[in-house]
Amino acid sequence: MPTILRPDEVKAKYGPLFCRGFYTMVDEENGIAQIVEVCSSRGPAEWDIVNRRRTGGIIKDIDLDGQTLIMDVDIGEKELRFGPVSANLGGQGVSSLKVEGDRVRTVWKGLAGASVGIGACIPQCPDVIETVYPDDFKLGGAHAASVEIVTPKMVRLVIGIDDTDTKDKGATWVVGMKLGRSCPYGKFIEHKIIQLNPDAPNKTTNCCSTAISFAATEEEIPKIVEFAVDFVRKESYSEDAVVTVYKGLKIPGPLSDFGWSAKTVLYERETAIKVAEENGVQIISVTGMGGVIGAVAAIGCFDMGVRSAGVPSDFE
Numbered sequence: 001m002p003t004i005l006r007p008d009e010v011k012a013k014y015g016p017l018f019c020r021g022f023y024t025m026v027d028e029e030n031g032i033a034q035i036v037e038v039c040s041s042r043g044p045a046e047w048d049i050v051n052r053r054r055t056g057g058i059i060k061d062i063d064l065d066g067q068t069l070i071m072d073v074d075i076g077e078k079e080l081r082f083g084p085v086s087a088n089l090g091g092q093g094v095s096s097l098k099v100e101g102d103r104v105r106t107v108w109k110g111l112a113g114a115s116v117g118i119g120a121c122i123p124q125c126p127d128v129i130e131t132v133y134p135d136d137f138k139l140g141g142a143h144a145a146s147v148e149i150v151t152p153k154m155v156r157l158v159i160g161i162d163d164t165d166t167k168d169k170g171a172t173w174v175v176g177m178k179l180g181r182s183c184p185y186g187k188f189i190e191h192k193i194i195q196l197n198p199d200a201p202n203k204t205t206n207c208c209s210t211a212i213s214f215a216a217t218e219e220e221i222p223k224i225v226e227f228a229v230d231f232v233r234k235e236s237y238s239e240d241a242v243v244t245v246y247k248g249l250k251i252p253g254p255l256s257d258f259g260w261s262a263k264t265v266l267y268e269r270e271t272a273i274k275v276a277e278e279n280g281v282q283i284i285s286v287t288g289m290g291g292v293i294g295a296v297a298a299i300g301c302f303d304m305g306v307r308s309a310g311v312p313s314d315f316e
Contacts, residue, residue, distance in 0.1 A: 003133040007124045010131060014120035014139070018044070021068075022125040022149075023187050023215040024097070024104040025156045026075060027249035032060075033097050034156065034249055035106070036189060036215060037069040037122065044117070045069050048092060051114060055080040055093030065190075072249075073097055080109055092117060102153050102217070103129065107146065115145035122149060127187075154215045157186065159228050160244035160281075160298035162209035163291025164236040175235045176210035182231070185223040186216035194298045194308050196262050209294030211302050221247065225284075232286050240290025245282040246299045255279040259300020262293060263311045272296040 005013070021038030039045040048069060049062050057080045061072040077096040092114035096107035108118035119139045123131035132148035139145065159179070164172045173193045180188040190213045200207050214224055225245055232241055246255075258267075258275045272293040276283050281299055283292060301308040307315060 002135065003137070004130050005123065005133065006130055007126055007128050010120060010124040014124070017116075017121040017124055019121045019125040021187065022122055022127045022151065023154055023189075024106065024151045025154045025215050025249060026097075026099055026104060027155070028075065028099060029248070030250045031075050032249055033073050033075050033104070035069075035071040035073060035094070035097075036187075037071070039067045039069065042067050048117065051092045052094070055082055055091055055109075057081075057093045057095045058097055059094060075099065077107075082111065099153060104151050104153050106149050106151070108149060109144070109146045111144050115139055118149075119145050119147055123147065127151060152217055154187075154217055155221070155247055156189070156249050157214045157216045157221055157224055158211055158246045158299050158302050159213070159224070160209065160211045160242075160246070160295040160302075161228075161232060161291070162242055162294030162298065163238045163240035163288070164232060165238060169237040170235075173208060173210040175232060176212050178235065179228055179231045180212040180214075183214070183224060183227050185220045185227060186214035189213045189215055190302075192298070192302055192308050194259070194294070194301045195310055196294050196297060197264055197266060198311070200266060207294075209291070209298040211298035213302070225282075229284055229286055236287050238287060238290070240288035241286040242289060242291035242295040243284040243286055244276065244292075244295040244299055245284065246280060248280070251300060251303050252279040255281065255296075255300040256304070257300070259297040259302075260304070260307075260312070262297035262300070267293050269293060275300075 018040035023036045026033040058073045058078050063070045080093040080095050082091045092110040094108050098105045110118040129150045164175045192211045194209045196207045198207050269292050276296045
């Protein structure tokens, strides 16, 4: 019979270890998911990146932001490719992700010291519901280990914000950062500053909007949105503040195209509203509608990395 342990039971059995956060966000419509793992140190995270890339499995891409691992994965199951190199170097990977109602089950395998990470470190993170250990599980040494880690099913929620400031007061990016850090619901993941067309006639100074993302359960989504709207209303100095909302891990192409072109094109509000309606973006007028172009563009640019912070000429 397999053994099922809660995080506190894993901690009691193996002693306190180092995983500070572990979230699984799924986008079932597109068959993809994202696993976010917050480490206590950059070194183990860098080692995990190399070894998880080597084994493949369901991982499509893996990146490191500070001490946070961000893994883009497929929903489903694929074989791991440890290869002969692992006999000397060890290895670690994730072979399966399945959505089971309001839970997500991932299957992890590790060799030698890597088995500690998947067998004791991640499983004792408070974000985990439970871990399933097979009868023959052995930790560390020269052993190979496999476990099933069960977490709450979460989704990615992106909040775009624009026009909270005036020429004399405020900064929209600051409002976004404060909002993300103070929201009591979900898990604050990312903050982006989006540079828009500097020739916009109604800009304050830099013509930037902002966006933040959360990992959230379905029940938390309306609470986050309500909190965000109230927060922006209280923090705004402008009568044109707008909040936009998007749920999912894949930004639609037309929405991304609009965000990128908003860095050089001067759009009318009606165009931004149409793009939002056609691509699943909710627009909320907080104190007005003047910020709708920037707030929609902020979501469109959210997954562009450093390109979100510049204009096209910066990357020519």
